[in-house]
Amino acid sequence: MMRVKSLEWEKPSRWERFVESTATIGRAITGRVALAGNLAVFSVATIFWLVVKGAKRETLTPAFYNVGVLSLPVVMLTGTFIGMVLAVQSYPQFKLVGLETRIGAAINLSLVKELGPVLAATMLAGRVGSALAAELGTMRVTEQIDALASMGVNPIHYLVTPRFLACLTLIPGLTLFADLMGVVGGAFFSIKLLGVDWSYYWEYSRNMVGLFDVFAGMFKSVFFGAAIALICCHQGFRCGAGAEGVGKAATSSFVISFVAILFLDLLLGIGLDQIQTQFLGGPKGSMI
Amino acid sequence: MTDETKRNDAATNGELKPVRVEPNVENEARPYPLPNLVGESNPEPSAERRDVASERLIEGAVVVEDGVKKVLRRRPPLLEIQDLNVIFGENQVLRDINLKVRRGETVAVIGESGCGKTVLLKNMIGLIAPTTGRVLFKGKDLARVSDKALTEIRTHYGFVFQMAALFDSMTIADNVAFPLRQHRRNMRRSEVKERVESLLEEVGLNPKIVANKTPAEISGGMRKRVGFARALAMEPELMLYDEPTTGLDPIMSDVINELMIEVRDRRRVAGVLITHDMKSAEKVADRIVMLYPHARLEPDEPQMIFDGTPEEIERATDPRVAQFIRGEAGERLREMSAGR
Numbered sequence: 001m002m003r004v005k006s007l008e009w010e011k012p013s014r015w016e017r018f019v020e021s022t023a024t025i026g027r028a029i030t031g032r033v034a035l036a037g038n039l040a041v042f043s044v045a046t047i048f049w050l051v052v053k054g055a056k057r058e059t060l061t062p063a064f065y066n067v068g069v070l071s072l073p074v075v076m077l078t079g080t081f082i083g084m085v086l087a088v089q090s091y092p093q094f095k096l097v098g099l100e101t102r103i104g105a106a107i108n109l110s111l112v113k114e115l116g117p118v119l120a121a122t123m124l125a126g127r128v129g130s131a132l133a134a135e136l137g138t139m140r141v142t143e144q145i146d147a148l149a150s151m152g153v154n155p156i157h158y159l160v161t162p163r164f165l166a167c168l169t170l171i172p173g174l175t176l177f178a179d180l181m182g183v184v185g186g187a188f189f190s191i192k193l194l195g196v197d198w199s200y201y202w203e204y205s206r207n208m209v210g211l212f213d214v215f216a217g218m219f220k221s222v223f224f225g226a227a228i229a230l231i232c233c234h235q236g237f238r239c240g241a242g243a244e245g246v247g248k249a250a251t252s253s254f255v256i257s258f259v260a261i262l263f264l265d266l267l268l269g270i271g272l273d274q275i276q277t278q279f280l281g282g283p284k285g286s287m288i
Numbered sequence: 289m290t291d292e293t294k295r296n297d298a299a300t301n302g303e304l305k306p307v308r309v310e311p312n313v314e315n316e317a318r319p320y321p322l323p324n325l326v327g328e329s330n331p332e333p334s335a336e337r338r339d340v341a342s343e344r345l346i347e348g349a350v351v352v353e354d355g356v357k358k359v360l361r362r363r364p365p366l367l368e369i370q371d372l373n374v375i376f377g378e379n380q381v382l383r384d385i386n387l388k389v390r391r392g393e394t395v396a397v398i399g400e401s402g403c404g405k406t407v408l409l410k411n412m413i414g415l416i417a418p419t420t421g422r423v424l425f426k427g428k429d430l431a432r433v434s435d436k437a438l439t440e441i442r443t444h445y446g447f448v449f450q451m452a453a454l455f456d457s458m459t460i461a462d463n464v465a466f467p468l469r470q471h472r473r474n475m476r477r478s479e480v481k482e483r484v485e486s487l488l489e490e491v492g493l494n495p496k497i498v499a500n501k502t503p504a505e506i507s508g509g510m511r512k513r514v515g516f517a518r519a520l521a522m523e524p525e526l527m528l529y530d531e532p533t534t535g536l537d538p539i540m541s542d543v544i545n546e547l548m549i550e551v552r553d554r555r556r557v558a559g560v561l562i563t564h565d566m567k568s569a570e571k572v573a574d575r576i577v578m579l580y581p582h583a584r585l586e587p588d589e590p591q592m593i594f595d596g597t598p599e600e601i602e603r604a605t606d607p608r609v610a611q612f613i614r615g616e617a618g619e620r621l622r623e624m625s626a627g628r
Contacts, residue, residue, distance in 0.1 A: 058469075146415050147453035151467045151522070152442040154435070 042156070042234045046164050049157040055165050059158060063166040067128050071174055074127060075120050079178035082115050083107060083185030091194050101200035105208035107186040112209060116179035117217040118265055121224035123178075124171060125257035129232035132163055133253035136236025137246040145237070155237075164229040171225030172218040179217065212280060216272045223268060227260045364427040365390050366526055366558050367412060372421035374407055380582050381407050383591045385421070387577060389526065394552050394559040396573035398566070400612065403581040404591075405562045406450075409528050412560060413445050414438055425526070443471055446519030446527045446557075450534055452511040454503040460514050461499040464488060467521045487517040491547060509540035516547055520555075527551060527559040533568050541568065548572045566613050570598040578609055584623075 012020065055063075086107045094100045136159060139145050148155045183205075190196040235253035239245045276282060365388040372385040381404040389395050397405050410416040411423055414430040423430045425441050433441065454463045464484045468475055475483075485495040491513040503511055512532060519527060529548060533541035545568050551557050552572075563569050569576055578594035578601075585591060594601060594609045604610055 142451060142456075143449050143453040144455055146410070147447065147449060147455075149415055150413050150442060150445060150447035150528075151470065151518075152439045153467075153470050154439065 038238065039230065039234050042160075042237065043230045045156050046160045046230060046233075049154065049161050050165060053157055053161075055162040056158070059162040060165065063162040064170065066131075067124070067163070067166040068170040068173065071124060071127055071170075072177060075123050075174045075178050076181045078119050078123050079111075079116060079181035080185035082119055082178075083111060083182035083187070084189040086110060086115070086182075087186045087189040087194060091190065091196075100194075100196055102204045103190055103194075103196055104187065104201035104205040107190070108183055108205045108209045109213060111182040111186065112179050112214045112217045114217070114265070114269075116182055117175045117221040117224065118261060120171065120175040120178040121221060121228065121261045122258060124167065124174065124225065125228045125232070125254055125261065128167070129228045129257050130250045130254045132229070132232040133236040133239070134246055134250040136233055137239030137249040140237060140239045141241060141246060160229075160233045160237075163233055164226065167225040167229035168222060169225075171221045171228075175218050175221040179214070208283075210283075212276055216268075216276075219272070220265060220268045223264050224261050227264060228257045231257045231260060364424070366426060367560070368422075368424040368427075369408075369412070370422045370424070372408075372411060372423065373419045374404070374411065374416065375419045382411075382579075383582050383585070385579075385592060387592070389558050389560055391525070391558055392552065392556050393574050394548065394561060394572055396561040396563055396569035396576045397579060398563060398569055398576060398612065399579035400581065401564070403579045405579060406530055408579070409530055409560060409562050412528060413442060413447060443467070443522050444525045446522065446524035448512070448515050448519050448527065448529045448532050450531045452503070452508075452515035454511055454514055454518070456503050459500050459502055460488070460493075460506065461495070463503070463514060464517045464521055466518065471522060483521070484517075487520055488514075490520070491517045492543065493517070509536050509543070512536065512540075512544060513547070516544070520551065523555070524557060527557050529559060529561045529563075531562055531564065533563065533565050541565065544568075545571050566615070570601075573598060576601050578612065580608060 087103065090103055090106055091100060094103045094106070136145070139159070145155045145159070148158055187198075187201060191198045191201055232253040235249045235256070239249040367387075367389040369385055369387040372382055373380070374382040385408060387395070397408060399405050407416060411418055414423065417431055425444070428437070428441065430438060430441065454460075455466065458466070461481075461484050464487055465480050468480050468483060472480075484499070488495045488498065493510060493513055498506060498510065498514070503514070506514070516532075527548075532544050532548070536544065548559060548561065549572055552559055559572075561569065561572055574597070576594065576596065576598055577592055579591055580589075580593045582591055593606055594604055596604075601609065601613060604613070
């Protein structure tokens with residue numbers, strides 16, 4: 001994107017600059033509030049159409065293929081590397097205190113509770129979310145969304161509902177695959193390359209990682225998937241004019257999605273930990 | 289309810305069965321003109337053609353149905369815009385627009401770039417909501433009907449977009465079939481295929497050549513005609529054309545003009561044509577209205593500065609209208625430099 005510094009014809013006075021900067025801050029705040037409100041209305045409309053009319057098979061199949069099948073290799077690859085990186089980073093620390101046999105517990109717990117869901121969601125936001133925003137943004141700019149509406153087809157129902165449903169339902173599966181490959185990658189690196197005893201590795205993992213931890217990761221991923229689909233489709237729908245507008249929509253969709261993923265991760269992490277502590281008697285095992 | 293009352297209700301609701309139209313004093317019966325073939329040259333609009341056009345309006349005509357004579361006066365216009373104002377933020381685009389489009393009539397809306405023509409067109413189909421005022425289709429206010437009803441109403445429209453707005457992920461055949469697949473679920477695949485072929489042929493495209501291509505693989509003129517075919521798929525009652533000849537060569541522009549005339553004359557479909565192209569407006573339209581940019585109006589001046597027939601616009605005395613139809617810059621460059 002080429003930026004040329006604007007020529008200034010008249011220099012504003014100090015008071016005018018103050019007024020202008022105050023107005024800019026005000027506009028930014030009201031703009032963000034309006035954006036949040038707009039996103040809320042958009043989300044309600046999407047869920048409304050999903051509940052009332054579902055999604056059409058002709059739109060659902062390509063959305064599922066794009067979100068699920070095409071994302072699977074990259075999510076699995078990311079999971080594998082993250083498992084290995086965790087092994088590389090944590091092994092020296094564990095070895096210092098003589099607990100290297102328990103490295104499996106740390107790696108696998110981190111993977112299923114945090115890194116698996118967050119990284120699968122980040123990959124989805126980067127690979128699918130940005131593409132969704134760019135695709136819908138281009139449709140907005142070239143009046144294809146108006147064309148849909150003019151033919152008596154609701155654009156949110158036709159375009160957003162299948163993508164939302166695909167992200168919502170397929171992200172737990174993607175997370176599971178990321179977890180699985182992370183576990184395999186971490187185990188391979190720890191056992192084969194770092195020489196950790198395999199029986200201790202799996203024994204401590206089994207003692208530390210419970211079914212609730214796997215469930216917690218997958219439960220969180222559903223919220224991440226929903227947030228990614230809604231944010232990215234919304235950015236595409238409100239895309240500005242021209243190539244710059246589409247580029248901005250794609251970039252901002254990823255940035256907002258990523259922030260939303262981390263924010264939701266924090267909130268859900270606190271909530272799920274409370275549930276585990278209050279109702280399930282705390283974590284399954286102890287590292288020490 | 290008597291039979292006669294029922295018939296009168298049907299007449300006023302605009303749900304008449306085919307009836308014989310008898311000429312009244314002002315309205316001498318003439319045969320409908322034969323449709324022109326695509327690409328065939330069409331003479332300049334004649335006074336006779338305009339009379340035939342006004343005859344199609346039916347309002348005021350005496351009809352005889354089952355031996356009972358009736359004068360059709362209360363039939364609402366197909367589309368009516370009442371006191372329409374559209375404001376985006378602090379920028380007023382349209383002010384107090386009043387316009388009626390009757391059945392079978394083609395109205396051209398002209399005006400310089402940025403005067404609000406496309407905004408007006410999008411208001412006509414409810415893609416943009418009025419800030420104040422009403423847009424009525426067959427008497428129904430588009431802003432007050434439910435989403436479901438609005439969706440149903442929109443199936444009575446055909447919209448030809450400036451850049452065609454074809455779905456680039458679909459083939460040409462799928463683009464044309466799209467509205468049928470969405471709204472005529474009971475149509476068999478063979479019927480849809482047959483209809484798509486017939487629509488493509490109607491707009492001068494060979495289905496065997498273009499059907500399986502994507503929009504990116506065909507020329508701009510072909511894309512416009514595919515957009516035309518898609519707009520006709522649902523057999524609309526009102527066609528909206530957003531600058532359909534922009535960016536086309538003179539011959540292709542005239543092909544589009546011929547298509548619009550054919551749609552009006554053969555299918556008896558009303559139309560609203562947004563254009564800068566005076567040749568197109570004068571050839572296709574029964575009536576021309578001209579919008580003037582809101583920012584350049586005097587405080588109490590109407591934004592619609594002309595409403596009349598193509599013959600009348602040629603004799604217009606308003607210098608702004610005359611300047612536009614002759615395509616003269618005049619003092620416009622200096623006015624724009626001064627921010628007007």
